[in-house]
Amino acid sequence: MAKSQTNNQDSNKSQKKEKQEKKEKQKQNKENKNISDLKEKIDELEELTKKYLNGWKRARADYQNREKEIRKEKKEWMKFSNSQLIKELLYILDSFNHSLDQVPDDLADNDWVKGIVQISSQFEQFLKGQGVEKIKTIGQEFDPNLHEAVDSSNEELSKSNKIKKEVQAGYTMHDKVLRPAKVIIE
Numbered sequence: 001m002a003k004s005q006t007n008n009q010d011s012n013k014s015q016k017k018e019k020q021e022k023k024e025k026q027k028q029n030k031e032n033k034n035i036s037d038l039k040e041k042i043d044e045l046e047e048l049t050k051k052y053l054n055g056w057k058r059a060r061a062d063y064q065n066r067e068k069e070i071r072k073e074k075k076e077w078m079k080f081s082n083s084q085l086i087k088e089l090l091y092i093l094d095s096f097n098h099s100l101d102q103v104p105d106d107l108a109d110n111d112w113v114k115g116i117v118q119i120s121s122q123f124e125q126f127l128k129g130q131g132v133e134k135i136k137t138i139g140q141e142f143d144p145n146l147h148e149a150v151d152s153s154n155e156e157l158s159k160s161n162k163i164k165k166e167v168q169a170g171y172t173m174h175d176k177v178l179r180p181a182k183v184i185i186e
Contacts, residue, residue, distance in 0.1 A: 079131070079174055086132060087178060090171060093127070096120040097169070127171075135170035135181045137163045146170060148180040162186045 100120060103113050124134075135146050142149065142161040150167050163183045170181025 080176070082130060083173055083178060086127065086130060086173065089123075089127070090169075090179060093120070093123055094168065096123065131174040132178065133172050135172060135177075137166040137170070137181045137183050139163065142183070142185050146172075146177060146180060147183045149185050150182045151184045152186075160186050 096116070097120065100113075100117060107113055137147065140163050142163055147163065147170065162185070164186040165184040166181060167184060168179075168182040171178045
């Protein structure tokens with residue numbers, strides 16, 4: 001009987017050991033599954049992180065590009081902010097030039113006339129400093145982007161598009177037409 005009791009105890013111990021091993025194996029499998037799930041979750045989160053990071057980088061690049069555009073627009077705006085004032089000043093320059101055209105030849109050497117010529121020259125230099133350039137006309141090819149034809153010296157359509165006379169000077173400001181030149185075409 002002692003032998004069968006020992007066999008029973010050994011069998012119970014063996015069964016308990018098997019149960020214990022089975023529980024440990026199940027526990028290990030469960031831990032492995034949890035680890036696997038966590039690794040999957042980490043991979044998902046890394047992908048999401050990359051997606052958000054790339055989105056942030058794109059947004060930052062878009063922002064920097066917009067900042068550059070704003071600086072460029074501001075610079076352009078500043079460049080032409082005085083254009084309306086300068087347009088008005090051009091009429092004063094026209095008056096100066098018309099008055100100088102009317103000076104009799106015998107008064108051309110008069111100090112007063114020389115002073116007016118000097119003021120007109122200073123005025124033109126000031127405009128040049130603002131990026132204002134006079135549009136070339138007489139002898140040039142007619143360009144509808146720069147010139148406005150007010151008359152044609154020939155009643156028939158002229159084959160020549162050369163400018164014969166300037167009626168009113170035209171000006172550009174930083175290569176944009178401020179006022180087209182009014183001309184007569186041959």
